[in-house]
Each structure stands twice: as C-alpha cells, then as structure tokens.
Amino acid sequence: MLQITDLSVTYGGALTALHKVTLAVPDGGVVALLGSNGAGKTTLLRAVSNNLKRHRGKITSGKLAFNGIDLQSKDTAALVSNGVVQVPEGRRIFGRLTVEENLRVGGLRQAKGQAAKARDHVYELFPRLQERRNQRGLLLSGGEQQMLAIGRALMASPKLLMLDEPSLGLAPLVVSQVGDVIKAINEQGTSILIIEQNANMALSVADYAYVLETGRVSLHGEAQELAATDEIKHLYLGHG
Numbered sequence: 654m655l656q657i658t659d660l661s662v663t664y665g666g667a668l669t670a671l672h673k674v675t676l677a678v679p680d681g682g683v684v685a686l687l688g689s690n691g692a693g694k695t696t697l698l699r700a701v702s703n704n705l706k707r708h709r710g711k712i713t714s715g716k717l718a719f720n721g722i723d724l725q726s727k728d729t730a731a732l733v734s735n736g737v738v739q740v741p742e743g744r745r746i747f748g749r750l751t752v753e754e755n756l757r758v759g760g761l762r763q764a765k766g767q768a769a770k771a772r773d774h775v776y777e778l779f780p781r782l783q784e785r786r787n788q789r790g791l792l793l794s795g796g797e798q799q800m801l802a803i804g805r806a807l808m809a810s811p812k813l814l815m816l817d818e819p820s821l822g823l824a825p826l827v828v829s830q831v832g833d834v835i836k837a838i839n840e841q842g843t844s845i846l847i848i849e850q851n852a853n854m855a856l857s858v859a860d861y862a863y864v865l866e867t868g869r870v871s872l873h874g875e876a877q878e879l880a881a882t883d884e885i886k887h888l889y890l891g892h893g
C-alpha cells in the first residue's frame with residue numbers, strides 16, 4: 654500500500670537527511686521505524702505527507718507511492734482526502750478548543766453525517782475523551798492529549814495512519830495504553846506507520862520494523878526477530 658523506494662532527501666542542498674531509503678507498509682500492516690535523534694525519521698514522514706518544502710527540504714531521488722498514487726503529485730490536504738493521515742510529533746492539539754472542537758477540526762473535510770459517525774467511533778475507542786468532551790485541550794494530561802491527537806487524526810478516516818513518536822514524554826503505563834490503542838485501530842482495518850525512539854513499545858505493536866541510522870536503513874525485519882537481535886537490545890531497549 655505505501656511503497657517508498659530509494660528515497661533521498663536533503664535540507665538546504667547540503668545536508669543529506671535520507672539516503673536511498675526503501676520501506677513498505679503493506680495493507681493492514683503495522684510497521685515501526687526506529688532510530689535515535691536526528692536519524693531522519695521525521696524527515697521520512699514529511700516526505701510521505703509532501704510537507705518537506707515548508708522545512709526547506711527537497712527530495713533528490715526516489716519514489717513514494719500509496720495505492721498506486723504518486724505521493725509527490727498531491728498536496729498534504731489531498732493526501733488526507735486519500736486516507737494518508739499523520740499524528741504529528743508533540744501532538745499539536747488546540748489548547749484553547751475543547752476536546753469536541755478539536756475533533757471537529759479533524760473532521761472538517763468529511764460530510765456531516767460521516768464526521769458524526771467518526772466522532773462516535775473515537776469516543777468508543779477513548780471513553781475518557783467522551784467524559785472530557787467539553788474540557789479545553791490544555792487542561793488534559795499528556796496521555797489524554799496524545800489520545801486526542803490520535804482521535805483527531807481518526808476523524809479523517811485514515812487508511813494509513815502515521816504516528817510520530819506517540820510515546821514521547823508519557824509515563825510507562827500510558828505508553829502501554831497508547832500501544833493498545835494502536836493495535837485496536839489496526840484491527841479495525843487501518844494500516845499503521847509508527848515512528849519511535851521507544852523500541853520496546855513500537856516492536857510490541859509492529860509486525861515489521863526498520864532501523865534508521867544517520868539517514869540510512871541499517872536493519873530491517875520481522876518485529877519479533879529484530880527485538881531479539883543484539884543490535885536492537887544494545888541500541889534501544891535500554892531506553893524503553
């Protein structure tokens with residue numbers, strides 16, 4: 654479904670942030686992209702969402718296709734309409750808006766009936782958000798804000814949901830709740846690309862994983878198998 658082939662990206666023409674990266678997310682799959690700070694994970698998401706220009710980044714080679722659509726030919730809004738939706742790093746919910754209003758923003762491109770259905774679905778998945786529907790975003794806990802950011806993305810009925818470091822800054826118990834929610838979303842038919850420094854959580858939900866190191870894929874394989882390799886154990890599991 655998502656196929657990235659030999660993707661290279663530079664910033665300002667000088668720094669190569671990604672070098673010939675090849676990665677696929679199959680229909681119905683959960684794929685994790687692991688890597689430390691600055692490895693290029695966010696850059697890859699920006700490329701998929703056609704959002705590099707705003708950051709002075711440029712694709713210098715490679716192909717990005719989603720269900721046969723060339724991703725470079727669509728702007729970010731058109732991609733959302735095609736089912737490619739991102740939960741950005743740092744959540745970026747609207748603090749002054751209520752939970753319900755935040756969700757409404759996520760469903761703006763949907764027909765009214767469909768948006769209401771999507772909202773009911775989000776509340777089913779996150780009963781806590783329903784309880785706090787009239788609360789302003791800034792009054793939510795970190796975990797609730799992450800749930801709201803995921804819920805807002807779900808309002809667009811994604812076929813492919815990409816999450817940028819959803820566990821960042823959250824307590825271990827909340828991280829495992831986020832993992833459960835990701836599994837539930839996938840079981841309902843959405844493919845997932847999850848970007849994480851927290852390899853523990855990502856490998857526990859993913860079928861397949863890639864490791865990025867300074868812009869190159871250094872390792873990839875079945876998530877279970879990767880979790881057992883010495884490289885992963887040494888590099889990442891200690892940080893989870």
Ligand code: ATP
Nearest residue numbers: 664670688689690691692693694695696697708709
């Ligand atoms: P993080 O976990 O910190 O988000 P990351 O793996 O997502 O790290 P990227 O943010 O993709 O890494 O960064 C990859 C490289 O590109 C880094 O060397 C970074 O400094 C550089 N970079 C990222 N954004 C820009 C930008 N807008 N302009 C110039 N260089 C950038």
